[in-house]
Amino acid sequence: MRFCVALCLAAAWPVAAQHEKEGEKPKHPFIGDAKAIEAGRTLFGGGCAACHGAEGQGGRGPNLRERVMWHPLEDDTLFSAIQKGIPGGGMPAANLPEDQAWQVVAFVRSLTSPAYENPVAGDVKIGQELFWGKAGCSGCHQIQGRGGKLGPDLTNIGATRAAPQLREAIVDPDADGAPNYRGATVVLKSGKTLRGVARNRTNYSLQLQDADGNLHLLSMAEVSELTLTKGSPMPKDFAQRLGKPEIDNLVAYLSRQSLRPPEPKKKKEESK
Ligand code: HEC
Ligand code: HEC
Incomplete structure (x- = not known):
């Protein structure tokens, strides 16, 4: 199944990959190409994963996904780091x-570029x-x-997160710390109890959003007890409740959520 998806996309993708935004350097045709990414994944598994982790999450070498949209490495820089190593830095x-080096670049790039720009498994x-x-x-x-x-609203999540981040959000919701979405139970001095997520908390006030989406702006003077949960209010057992293929399917669906094209199915060349 996964093989078929990769092949079907491989047929459609090179066209899309060559389409560039104005003013951008042309990309190597392997970037965003499903077959090249798969080949790169295999090469990465053999030559890089021992130091950088199977999904680039880091180990002896640094995490290759942390720089995600903030300071992505240029493709050329990546290429030469791979070919020449990092002298004095412990990277051979x-x-x-x-061609193989570009396949590895394509794979590393797929870990950090918006999920929407990459083929899905x-x-x-x-x-x-x-x-x-079923997943709720x-x-x-x-x-x-x-x-x-x-x-959070996920309408544009495929354009703002890389695929590994989407997977991580589902199987390990606490990984990103989610400081803006901590589960909270508030007991008011009036005796009333409210549950939801704490948004924008200061020493003096708290915005509590309940499950219906209502925002309660509370002054801490009204609050007699505030209990914040550790980490994300998102259920933490999806990795147990759902099988790997189901999680792949969810990641695939989320990765296609982008505001750029009018509908998720449109091909990439219309996404300018
Ligand atoms: C023996 C362990 C080792 C192997 C094998 C290895 N690396 Fe590295 N890599 C490192 C270390 C250590 C650094 C950090 C070097 C530094 O910053 O001084 C690094 C740095 C990098 C960087 C720069 C990261 C950044 O944020 O600037 C990239 C990209 C990278 N490696 C990719 C790869 C790829 C792709 C492969 C496989 C072809 C690979 N590495 C193989 C250890 C390794
Ligand atoms: C009980 C409510 C709840 C349920 C059910 C839930 N989530 Fe979440 N989810 C949240 C909250 C709250 C956050 C924000 C905190 C965080 O990042 O963990 C979040 C964060 C996320 C993020 C990260 C968003 C970002 O901006 O990075 C993704 C992706 C996501 N959820 C996907 C899912 C998927 C897929 C499912 C179903 C398998 C699911 N969620 C079920 C409450 C929920």
């Missing part, structure tokens, strides 16, 4: 044939059904104006 030169349609059905995600998240309001 790979000296791969040029899972099935978007099944992911959509899971999201709005829509109870807390909105997409295009539908769904719950406790968690």
Whole structure:
């Protein structure tokens, strides 16, 4: 199944990959190409994962995903770091044939560029059904104006997160710390109890958003007890409740949520 998806996309992708935003340097045709990324993943597993982790999460070498949208390395810089190593930095030169080195660049790039720009392993349609059905995600998240309001709106999540971040958000919600979304239970001096997520807390006030999306602006003077949960209010057992293919499918669905094209299915060349 995964193989088929990769192949189908591989057929459509090179066209999209060559389409550039004005003023940008042309990209190497392997960037965003499903087959090259898969080949790069294999090479990465053999030559880089021992130091950088299988998904670039880091180990002896640094995490290669942290720089995600903030300071992405240029493709050329990446290429030469791979080929020549980092002298004095403990990273050996790979000296791969040029094509293979670009495959590795394509893979590393796929870890950090917006999920929307990369081919996906899972099935978007099944992911959509899971999201709005069995997995219960829509109870807390909105997409295009539908769904719950406790968690962040995911309408544009494919354009603002890389695929590994989407996966991590589902299987390990505490990983990002989520300082703006801590679960909170508030007991008011009036005796009333409110539950939801704490937004914008200061020493004097607290905005509590409840599961219906209502925002309660509370002065701390009204509050007799405030209990904040550690970490994310998102359920932490999805990794147990859902199988790996189901998580792949959810990631695939989320990765296609972007405001850029009018509808998620449109091809990339229309996404300017
Ligand atoms: C023996 C361990 C080791 C291996 C194998 C290795 N690296 Fe590294 N890598 C490192 C270390 C250590 C650094 C940090 C060097 C420094 O910053 O001084 C690094 C740095 C990097 C950087 C720069 C990160 C940044 O944020 O500036 C990239 C990109 C990178 N490695 C990619 C790769 C790729 C791709 C491969 C496989 C072809 C690979 N590395 C193989 C240890 C390794
Ligand atoms: C009980 C409510 C709840 C449920 C159910 C829930 N989430 Fe979340 N989710 C949240 C909250 C709150 C956050 C923000 C805190 C955080 O990042 O963990 C969040 C964060 C996220 C993020 C990161 C958003 C970002 O901006 O980086 C993603 C992606 C996500 N959820 C996807 C899902 C998916 C997929 C499901 C179903 C498998 C799901 N959520 C189920 C409440 C929920």
